Amino acid sequence: MEEKMISFIHKTFPLPKIESSKNVLCVLPHPDDGEIGAGGTIAKLKSKGVKVSYVLITDGSAGIRGKSREETKRIRKKEQELAAKILGVDEIKWLDYPDGGIYNIEDVKKDLAKHFETVKPDLVITVDPFLPYECHPDHRMCGLAVAQTLLLNFDASIPIAFFFTAYPNQFVCIERYWDKKFEAISAHKSQISSEVIGIYKEYFEVKGETYGKKVGCKYAEGFKVLLPSMLHAFEEALWI
Numbered sequence: 001m002e003e004k005m006i007s008f009i010h011k012t013f014p015l016p017k018i019e020s021s022k023n024v025l026c027v028l029p030h031p032d033d034g035e036i037g038a039g040g041t042i043a044k045l046k047s048k049g050v051k052v053s054y055v056l057i058t059d060g061s062a063g064i065r066g067k068s069r070e071e072t073k074r075i076r077k078k079e080q081e082l083a084a085k086i087l088g089v090d091e092i093k094w095l096d097y098p099d100g101g102i103y104n105i106e107d108v109k110k111d112l113a114k115h116f117e118t119v120k121p122d123l124v125i126t127v128d129p130f131l132p133y134e135c136h137p138d139h140r141m142c143g144l145a146v147a148q149t150l151l152l153n154f155d156a157s158i159p160i161a162f163f164f165t166a167y168p169n170q171f172v173c174i175e176r177y178w179d180k181k182f183e184a185i186s187a188h189k190s191q192i193s194s195e196v197i198g199i200y201k202e203y204f205e206v207k208g209e210t211y212g213k214k215v216g217c218k219y220a221e222g223f224k225v226l227l228p229s230m231l232h233a234f235e236e237a238l239w240i
């Protein structure tokens with residue numbers, strides 16, 4: 001994409017800053033996604049007095065091998081509640097769709113529209129459904145349901161910050177919240193053993209440092225921030 005076009009778009013449609021938000025709604029496919037993808041940013045927003053709420057699309061019931069769905073759901077909800085508490089999240093709502101199960105995006109969109117109406121967020125954080133090679137149906141459905149609800153039901157002015165993205169265009173310095181992020185990730189004990197947390201740390205350290213360099217700090221998290229109106233017939237969305 002031509003540089004001239006990109007700078008024209010940046011000038012004409014300035015993208016809001018995640019850190020200027022006052023009321024953030026995180027829409028998450030499973031327990032643990034919020035902490036892994038955006039835990040440092042959520043902790044930072046909370047430390048600045050921003051209201052942060054979670055909506056969990058699925059119940060996490062497919063996440064533990066050898067345990068029943070009911071038991072898994074109970075364990076994972078407790079873990080999610082603890083992790084959210086560590087970050088300082090104000091409230092969690094569960095939509096309770098079956099983890100990895102069969103459900104309809106139109107039902108999810110209806111539920112989300114109600115939450116958007118009640119919470120009135122000035123920013124929605126969710127997973128990027130356009131991540132190449134992402135094939136988990138819950139993740140694709142979650143990101144797409146958020147994007148379509150904001151595009152079609154509202155005035156399309158509420159920005160979306162996608163995490164787990166291959167095309168980040170905004171970086172949030174989280175060096176002071178790095179330990180908090182991993183404390184929150186560690187609350188998901190059924191998903192992340194102490195060996196796995198070590199590997200996660202190494203992986204996210206390299207990624208966090210790479211993103212950190214872009215904003216002159218030790219560690220950062222990356223997001224693709226777009227206005228919903230940019231998610232329709234807008235060829236430049238990938239490049240801005």
Ligand SMILES: [Zn+2]
Pocket residue numbers: 029030033139
């Ligand atoms: Zn997930």
